[in-house]
Amino acid sequence: MRYDLVIHLALLLHILFETVLGHYGFFLILCRVHDSLQNVELIYSIYYDKTELLRFNSTENKVVAYTEYAMKWADDFNKNPELLHKEAEKNIADCKRFGEQFLPMVEKSVKPEVVVRSVRQASGKSPAMLICSAYDFYPKPIKLTWMRDDKEMTADVTSTEELADGDWYYQIHSHLEYFPKPGEKISCVVEHASSHRPMIYHWDSSLSESDRNKMITGAAGMVLGVIMAAGGLIYYKRKHTAHII
Incomplete structure (x- = not known):
């Protein structure tokens, strides 16, 4: 499996460049991991007031200036490529150690949670609708x-x-419009890397949506009745005990 993982190893170090006039700069290190931890690309960038001044790429082992003001800095850095390479190797080692914490998360497969439900019943010429959500x-x-x-x-x-979802995971929804027939079998088939075979989820059409709602309402009413009865019994016992005392 191919992946391209970018690790922000260094955070904003604005304290080093901040001035009393509100100008600021930051130093950013990016680790790009391609295919495996043996292939790591390191990128240094220096910004000032949202403008990138310098960038170093470990693949080219060269510093590039993006403004005229930074050209002298780039020339000075590039006069010592051995030092650039040595410093890059140190940070690449840090990238690899840091990346080992994330690669298991990137490589794993997580099985979806699948729900098949009715969102609309058939009425006249309007078809029923099912939704399969993973x-x-x-x-x-x-x-x-x-x-x-x-x-x-x-x-x-x-x-x-x-x-x-914003947390490494995903969701997807599929809608089916159809006119129900007695005795039919409708299923949502999910194919994903987390399973070696297709996962099949059947739609239970034995109960209509209104019947399901009635069952849920009835069950909730029964639970509420039991709670109220238990509360009344506790109140009666406490009152009866107080009269005896």
Whole structure:
């Protein structure tokens, strides 16, 4: 698997360049890891007031100036390429040690959590709609397919792209519009690197959405009734005990 991991090894060091007039600068180190920790590219950059002045790339072992003011600095640095290479090797070693903490996270596969549910019932000429949602999976590539009685459905299917959660994981949603038939079997098939075989999730059409809601409401009412009864019993016992005392 190919990956390109960028590690921000050095944070903003504005204290070294900050002035009383509000001007500031910072020194930034980037570690680019290509394919493996044996192939690490190091980039130094010096900024001042949001302008990049100098950049060093370990692949070229050369400092490049981006402003006329910084050209003399670049020339001075490039007069001693052995020192540049030596300093770069030290930081590359730090990059490798730091990268070892992240590579297991990058390389692992995380199985998605999949939910199939109804979002609309059929009414007249309007079809019903199901949604198959896959959450918290990694890596990004994934395929969702709808099956109806073991035949793939391609019409009336719309899907989102893989959506980044912002924490290395992704989610995706696929919608199916259809007119229900008695005894049919509808499934959402998920193919992902976290599983060696397709993962199949069946839609239980034995209960309509309204029936499900009624069951949930009834169960909630039963629980609430038990809680109220228990509270009344506790109150009665406390009051009865107080009268005896």
